[in-house]
Structures are given as structure tokens and as C-alpha cells.
Amino acid sequence: MNPTVNDLINRSNSLGADPKNTNYAGGNTSAKGTEQDPVTGEEVELLWVKGSGGDLGTLKESGLTTLRLDRMRALQHVYPGVEREDEMVAAFDYCLHGKGGAAPSIDTAMHGLVDAAHVDHLHPDSGIAIATAADGPELTTKIFGEKVVWVPWRRPGFQLGLDIAAIKEANPQAIGCILGGHGITAWGETSEESQQNSLWIIDTAAAYIAEHSSPEPFGPALEGFSALHESERRAKAAALIPTIRSIASADKPQIGHFSDDDAVLEFLAHAEHPRLAEMGTSCPDHFLRTKVKPLVLDLPADASVEDSIARLRELHQTYREGYQAYYDRHASGSSPALRGADPAIVLIPGVGMFSFGKDKQTARVAGEFYLNAINVMRGAEGLSSYAPIEESEKFRIEYWALEEAKLQRMPAPKPLATRIALVTGAASGIGKAIAERLTEEGAVVAIADLNLAKAQEAAAEIGGPDKAVGIAVDVSDEDAVVKAIDETLLAFGGLDIVVNNAGLSLSKSLLETTAKDWDLQHNVMAKGSFLVSKAAAGVLIDQGLGGDVIYISSKNSVFAGPNNIAYSATKADQAHQVRLLAAELGEHQIRVNGINPDGVVQGSGIFASGWGANRAATYGIEEKDLGAFYAQRTILKREVLPRNVANAVFALLGPELSHTTGLHVPVDAGVAAAFLR
CATH class of the missing domain: 3.40.50.720 (NAD(P)-binding Rossmann-like Domain)
Known part of the structure; x- marks a missing residue:
């Protein structure tokens, strides 16, 4: 393995292994270096960058995209502008080196165009808290000085890569930037420096939030909404699950995951949780998995199971109508069809969070992402006020043609998927x-x-x-x-x-x-x-x-x-x-x-516990021959x-x-x- 690639893999795994740095399958890393072109024998500059999908914590060389850096940067000259920037993803295919590895991600331009040997783009809760604060630009300067620059929200793509490249060039003292509504990007001339800069931004933001946050970022405690005792909340969760799953599966069956994490219970126990939940998540990685907002039961923790079920049914109908209206507000003639109007996240005060997806991992990760979103809201509200990206921007990403194409590339589900x-x-x-x-x-x-x-x-x-x-x-x-x-x-x-x-x-x-x-x-x-x-x-x-x-x-x-x-x-x-x-x-x-x-003799607990010996004695044979004996008495002579x-x-x-x-x-x-x- 090329030493540059080895360093990139090690850095990626180190950053991705700690959830404070980025969420599962979120963010990407890159490195630039040289290798000999097997055709010309000349040294050629290459970009290795995490490809579409995959996870930094478990990234391997096969998960990288390898591109010719000269060709990738030359795309600036044929870039047709922000209205057609989606076309640039297909253009990356013409920049691949050899077989290229994994499919290029939408963030490839960010890594290739920024003039730094190593680049990290991450989604830390502390960084997104600053990125979603109403006064994020001012907080960025206050917290980081000139070392970190604010970048206004822009949908991931080629133009964002150009923007960050220009900001780095104009701010040679900067080690990274806060991407409004989204996350962070950091860079360095060595792999170690890039990682150190990423961690400095993450840890500095977290320390500032811890020191300066208001004591009740989610508002005062709501009477009757505090967490039930563990055994009581798990019993209520189990009683509600059949109804909640039917709600999440009205359009198509889903697998679920339950979490009664302390952060979820604390969020639901305080007065501002209905307002914040209604505002939805902000980071694209979050809402692509959690939908734009959750369904929240508006009853206290001690509400009966029967009352909770009845209210959940009512709220589900309201949620579906609201999601259809959201789609209708923003869809155009070229938009993909509505993918389903059921919630992916259901929050029950005093009990916890139910998350859903096409398989258990997807459901679990959706819950982890909403937990990330809660942490982001806590940080933003503690310093300022939470201000996620506009609803129209969320729709542009959720129903992005490139996102639809990614979904279409997914393998067909197995026959018993979601069961x-x-x-x-x-x-x-x-x-x-x-x-x-x-x-x-x-x-x-x-x-x-x-x-x-x-x-x-x-x-x-x-x-x-x-x-x-x-x-x-x-x-x-x-x-x-x-x-x-x-x-x-x-x-x-x-x-x-x-x-x-x-x-x-x-x-x-x-x-x-x-x-x-x-x-x-x-x-x-x-x-x-x-x-x-x-x-x-x-x-x-x-x-x-x-x-x-x-x-x-x-x-x-x-x-x-x-x-x-x-x-x-x-x-x-x-x-x-x-x-x-x-x-x-x-x-x-x-x-x-x-x-x-x-x-059935093979592997059988029944036969091993004495039944086999008794049956063999009944038939006058050795126990080891019982399987063969059963086979011979059948029409097909098969065990x-x-x-x-x-x-x-x-x-x-x-x-x-x-x-x-x-x-x-x-x-x-x-x-x-x-x-x-």
C-alpha cells in the first residue's frame, strides 16, 4: 500500500472510531500524493478520497476513490455553473486512475480543489452546533479567531468545493472552516497535521459550549414528562411498539430500534422539545436518515397505553398530511416521486425513541443520527438559538436526483427483508x-x-x-x-x-x-x-x-x-x-x-440428550447409525x-x-x- 494511502486509512479509522468526531458513515477524508503511471512510467499526482457510502471508522483501501488530480482540477474550466453542478459528479468518472476504486462522492470536489495535501470533512456534534446557531458566523470568530472561517450554507457539490478552495486561499492562516448548517472541514500538509486540526476544531467547540452554555438549553422541565423508571418505560415501550411499527410501516414495512438514552429522555422532559423537534434536523447526513422531523407524542409520561395509542393514531394522520404538504410545496415536475409519508423517528416522553429503517442497521443508525441532532440542538440553544437550514434546502437534498440515483443503485431486497x-x-x-x-x-x-x-x-x-x-x-x-x-x-x-x-x-x-x-x-x-x-x-x-x-x-x-x-x-x-x-x-x-x-439426528439437542440412544435401542441398532437407519426406511433413502x-x-x-x-x-x-x- 502506498504510504500516503496507509496514512489516510489510519487517520480515517482513528477519526471515525470516535462518535464525537463524526456520525456513522458520515464525512470523508482525502490525501494527495504521487504514483508512477503504469502506462507512461512518469510520476502522476493523485487524489485518494473516501468514496460514496462506507464508514470512516472501518474504511479500507477498497472504499477509496482514486482520481488523477490534474484532470479533476481541470474540471473547473468546464464547470457549467451551480444550476447544472450535478453534472460534475458524472464527470468525475473521466478523472479516475486505473479502476478508480469506490464510486466518487458528491464531496470529491471539496477535497480535490482545496490546495492542501490532506483534507477532512466531518460532522461532529460540537461543530454542527456552531454551524446551526443563529449567530454562527459571530460565534465562529469568537471561538476560533482567524484559525477557522465561516462558510455560508451551500448544498454539497462542485460549487461548495470552489467556495472552500477560495476561502483557504484568501485566509492562509486558517486551518479549516465551519460549514453553515452542515459540519466542519479542516486541512493540513501532513496527515497528522490534518487530524490534529480537525480535533482542535471539534474539541475547542465542545469546550466552549460546555463553558458558556445556558444551564437549561431545552428550557425548564415539564411536569409529568420526566423519564419513567427503567422497568416501567421498557414495559410501556413494548406495549406501544406494535402500534408504533404499524405507523412507521403504513407505506412499507420497516424494522425498528428502541433507545432510552439519557439524552433523549432529557430532551423530551423539557419545555422546548416540541418547538425544536418541529424545526427538524439540519445536517444532510441527519435528515436523510431521520426525515425532516420526527413524530412526537404530546402526552405526559404517565399517560395510559390506551390513550397513547389513540393519540399516536391521530398524530400519524397529521404527520402524513404534513409530509405530503411539504412534498407538494417544493416538488417540481422533475422531482422523484414521494418515497413515503411515515415517520422514521417516533419520540415518546418518559419512554424514549423509536427509529425505523429498511433493516436493523439502518434503523439503529437513524436513531444514532437523531441523538446527534439532539446534541446539536442542545449546543446551539445553549449558546444562541437553533437555526437549521431552510425547509426548501432540505427538500432539495432529500429529493435530489443524485440521492435518488444512489437509492436506485442499491441491491434488490432479499425475500424476507423487513421481517x-x-x-x-x-x-x-x-x-x-x-x-x-x-x-x-x-x-x-x-x-x-x-x-x-x-x-x-x-x-x-x-x-x-x-x-x-x-x-x-x-x-x-x-x-x-x-x-x-x-x-x-x-x-x-x-x-x-x-x-x-x-x-x-x-x-x-x-x-x-x-x-x-x-x-x-x-x-x-x-x-x-x-x-x-x-x-x-x-x-x-x-x-x-x-x-x-x-x-x-x-x-x-x-x-x-x-x-x-x-x-x-x-x-x-x-x-x-x-x-x-x-x-x-x-x-x-x-x-x-x-x-x-x-x-433429525444431526445437531439435535433432543437426540443428544438420550432420545437418540433410546430410539436406537428400540430399533436394535447402534446410536451412531440412527441417521442412516432413518434414511433407509424412507422412500427416497435420504437422511x-x-x-x-x-x-x-x-x-x-x-x-x-x-x-x-x-x-x-x-x-x-x-x-x-x-x-x-
Whole structure:
């Protein structure tokens, strides 16, 4: 790696790793240097700059755009003016060196045109607080003297690059600038100097705000709006989530994220939060993810769940009407179509913030960005008054043709994108295979298991909290089931899919089976499935988005074999629950289906816990040969593996069987005695 590039990557990662410096995927960095042209053999000046998308904290060389500096700067001579500056982004492609790397970002001009070897453009809360203060220009001079220059708001693009280049040339003493309404840009002749200058601006602004801010930047405390006790607010959050998700998903389904960060609760507990929230965010990186403003519940923290739900419904309608009016005020004939009028951020006093997006990461990051916006408002209000960019400018960026083109380049969503699943008994065997398949197809999954440590381990293997979480549940305990459902709601903002997979078995003859054996198996599978389905159905109905409930039953639900009276009877119970619930829940667009596997030996907790040994003894074979034995008794002579069951679950959830409910799918390689009649 070129030493200049190596220094750039290290600087970017260092700056991006600390959230006080910039938000996730926000900002960009660059370096200028030379390399030998492989065609001419001559040294050529190059610009390496973070490309479109990506994150500074995790930036790698593949995330950089590499351009010929002479050609990039020559674009000044063909620049058609601010009314046509969007054309310049396509022109960057003609400046690429070699394959060029990542796609050039809109900020490329800022980095290429500024006469400095290293440039950082960042979105620190402290810097944006100054950038959005009503008297930002005066504060910039007061705080930084001549070292930092104010740049009035201008939409990111080629003209902004020209503006900053001219300001640097006219102010040789300056180390950077405050971009009105937006962020900061700093520079240096070495990578270390650029980073030091960036940090000096950020830290100096933060120190000034801390020393000079008014004691109540959000106004006096509002009676009745202070934070509820943690257990109380999380319980209320879980109770409200189905309604809130239905609000955020009226146009298209969304994944959610819940935060009860102290800064959010403090903001909502003070008198100025309705005014500030209505003004919306300012930094383009913020409102592109949070929309121009949030939906804020205007009831005190102790308002009942019922009253809160009713008011949220009213506010949602008002929000949608307001967003449509915002679009109509500013859209032109060439504007992209309205992308949806539902809020991305919902704020509940005393409880916290709910953020939504196309996947868990997007939802989480939207919440982080609104937290950034709260910090910005606190800083601006503490020194002056918060003055974000004009609404018309927000619209120009939100419905920018270049932003639309970026959205169009996104890969098509996976079949189960935006769907939230709870799988019981999912730390191993069939349940784990199902969880893995669902996440592969785009869903997020709560892995519920009696063994919390193993559930968390499985979730980490699948991809961590943006894809899967591990939760503890004893499905035979109604309170534990409700808690598991609530944890799923708090983790992902809703629920769409429930897979009743938890199970166990004891292989005993009728005379050896005790009442305790019978009760244990029926409590886990028959009663457990009932309890999980009941708790989940309430959420699915309240959401109004439909849903799926799948039972992992067994071929033993219809096949009579020796020495498993309790197991087979409870599986027959589960099988009929499928039919009963399909008939009852269909009016809510909730489909209920079942899977009937043959014995799945590989990775099975049931078989490993003694069932396998007992079944092998019943059939007079070695336990290690049980899988092969089961295979040989089938029509297809194939062993049934966990992945085969997972594939059947996906088939029932995928788009091809959208009109199927009350079905049992055999996954047994063909057991004639278990054919459904």
C-alpha cells in the first residue's frame, strides 16, 4: 500500500472510531500524493478520497476513490455553473486512475480543489452546533479567531468545493472552516497535521459550549414528562411498539430500534422539545436518515397505553398530511416521486425513541443520527438559538436526483427483508438452522432458548445484534413467554414470524411413561406452542401487518410408532393447533402452517440428550447409525438434516406460497405411513 494511502486509512479509522468526531458513515477524508503511471512510467499526482457510502471508522483501501488530480482540477474550466453542478459528479468518472476504486462522492470536489495535501470533512456534534446557531458566523470568530472561517450554507457539490478552495486561499492562516448548517472541514500538509486540526476544531467547540452554555438549553422541565423508571418505560415501550411499527410501516414495512438514552429522555422532559423537534434536523447526513422531523407524542409520561395509542393514531394522520404538504410545496415536475409519508423517528416522553429503517442497521443508525441532532440542538440553544437550514434546502437534498440515483443503485431486497422472526429452541439443531436460513434471506431473528448463553452464542455466530439476538425463554412459563416477546419487540421494533420449534422427548413405552413425563412433554410442546402463539398473535393483530406462525411438528403427529406415547400425542396436539389457528387468525392475514419432519439426528439437542440412544435401542441398532437407519426406511433413502427443515420453513414464508395456510409440509424423505390423508 502506498504510504500516503496507509496514512489516510489510519487517520480515517482513528477519526471515525470516535462518535464525537463524526456520525456513522458520515464525512470523508482525502490525501494527495504521487504514483508512477503504469502506462507512461512518469510520476502522476493523485487524489485518494473516501468514496460514496462506507464508514470512516472501518474504511479500507477498497472504499477509496482514486482520481488523477490534474484532470479533476481541470474540471473547473468546464464547470457549467451551480444550476447544472450535478453534472460534475458524472464527470468525475473521466478523472479516475486505473479502476478508480469506490464510486466518487458528491464531496470529491471539496477535497480535490482545496490546495492542501490532506483534507477532512466531518460532522461532529460540537461543530454542527456552531454551524446551526443563529449567530454562527459571530460565534465562529469568537471561538476560533482567524484559525477557522465561516462558510455560508451551500448544498454539497462542485460549487461548495470552489467556495472552500477560495476561502483557504484568501485566509492562509486558517486551518479549516465551519460549514453553515452542515459540519466542519479542516486541512493540513501532513496527515497528522490534518487530524490534529480537525480535533482542535471539534474539541475547542465542545469546550466552549460546555463553558458558556445556558444551564437549561431545552428550557425548564415539564411536569409529568420526566423519564419513567427503567422497568416501567421498557414495559410501556413494548406495549406501544406494535402500534408504533404499524405507523412507521403504513407505506412499507420497516424494522425498528428502541433507545432510552439519557439524552433523549432529557430532551423530551423539557419545555422546548416540541418547538425544536418541529424545526427538524439540519445536517444532510441527519435528515436523510431521520426525515425532516420526527413524530412526537404530546402526552405526559404517565399517560395510559390506551390513550397513547389513540393519540399516536391521530398524530400519524397529521404527520402524513404534513409530509405530503411539504412534498407538494417544493416538488417540481422533475422531482422523484414521494418515497413515503411515515415517520422514521417516533419520540415518546418518559419512554424514549423509536427509529425505523429498511433493516436493523439502518434503523439503529437513524436513531444514532437523531441523538446527534439532539446534541446539536442542545449546543446551539445553549449558546444562541437553533437555526437549521431552510425547509426548501432540505427538500432539495432529500429529493435530489443524485440521492435518488444512489437509492436506485442499491441491491434488490432479499425475500424476507423487513421481517422479524422469533424462533424457539433455536440455539441448536433445527431451530438454529431455521434462524440461519431466515437471516440469509433478509429477516432478523430473536433466538429464544432455555439456555441463554447458547442462544447468545448462536446469535453472535449468525451475525450479531443487527441480525440476531439471543434471549432466554421457558416456553412452558406464560410470564417468560410474554417477556421473550417483549424482548423481541424491543430488539427489532416488531414481530412478523413465529416458529414454534422448542421441544424435547423421552422414549418410553406406555407402561414406563409417568405422569411427570407426560406433563413435561406436553408443557413444552403443546402448552408452550399455545402460549407462544397466543402472545405473538396479540402483537401481530395490533400491528395490522399480517404475519406467519409455523409449527415444527413431526411425522409422529400422524405416524404411530412404539415407545413414544407422550411425544407423539403432544405432536398431534401441535398439528391440530395449526388447523385451529389458521381458521381463527386468517381474518387478520396471519397464516399458520406446520412442518412434519422425520427424525433429525444431526445437531439435535433432543437426540443428544438420550432420545437418540433410546430410539436406537428400540430399533436394535447402534446410536451412531440412527441417521442412516432413518434414511433407509424412507422412500427416497435420504437422511433428513436441519437445513432441510429450514428450507421448508423458508418456502412457507417466501412469496410463492402467500395464499397458503393450514398446511402441513412433510420433510421426511418419504414415509408412506405418515402420508397426509
